[in-house]
Amino acid sequence: MNRILGLDFGLRRVGVAVSDPDRRIASPVEVYERRADRADSGYFRAMVEEYRVDRIVIGLPLLGHGDEGPSARLARAWGAWLSSQTGVPVWFVDERYTTVEAEELLRSGGLKASRRRSLRDMVAAQLLLQAYLDAGCPEADPPASPLDDPGQASEEGDVS
Template sequence: MPEQRPDETGPVGERRVQGRPAVPPSRPRQTPPPAQQPVHHRTEQIDLRAGFPPVRNETTEIDLSQGLPAGLPLPPRRSRQGRRLGLDVGTVRIGVALSDPTGTLASPLETVERRRDGGDLDRIAALVEEHEVTEVIVGEPRHLSGASGASAREARAYSRSLAGRIGSVPVHLVDERLSTVTAAGSLRANGLDSRAQRPVIDQAAAVVILQAYLDAQRGRS
């Protein structure tokens, strides 16, 4: 029987293995945290055996007779895209001008002869459809004082008749007190005899009317 040495025995009389450290004491086992209880949301039962319940769409009336309510946010105004048609309405001829698709530059288009059977209205309505015009601008001739005369009344009546032919395309009246004078001066500056170029003057006057409207719209936007 081999001799045992006191230094080779452990604290409880167990024999230690030579060259190996003593086994460390075990750590206490940690208790896992309790599982979270599920959250229950209260629901209501709906009996659909008789079909879906009726849906009520209620609206509130807002009185706008005194203007828009204070503090009401409005979306930014967007410029209307598309070609515009400008008209210089005379008793014998109508000068017609057309803008580019972006509504920036007006150019002369043609001169339409006035007809008692309304053929001139048919021609202008055809131009609106052909060029996909989004707005028609009619010059309203006024006196220098701003008062309306027979020519202004004639332009307003023509605008109403045209509006009945072109459906949803809006027709606008704009002040054109000096459009013909401006057009004649421009023609003279380019070496053209205004008296021999009456149809050209009508178109040039329509260009002045339409360009003034386009410039004003860009300034507002």
């Protein structure tokens, strides 16, 4: 079985995690500092090839009450772009509170604020991917499609 790549989307950074081939355990990989589209495309294509990924799961930053706001629209647009660049289907999962949970885990580990900041997105990616794996990698709904006009979205919330 191939692996699943889990991504905590951000405008500047993307937390990266990957599943084991049996799709039971999510492991953190790194925090990728975004560059230009061409560099980003090459990086994620290499990740897909290196880990033999057949699915990408991207955290969808929903609002507290569950609706999609501008950050979710940006994540969807980026996911559609990423799928077009890698040829791998993208699925979206609710990532509410993963960044907070990641911060608390890192704080409880005794890490200083600067070190927590550098690891937070990667741990958030691990948490959202692990939740997806624990749910049995649901495929009831087809992969989400991009919205018609993601250009109207603006930055909000914790889109790092």
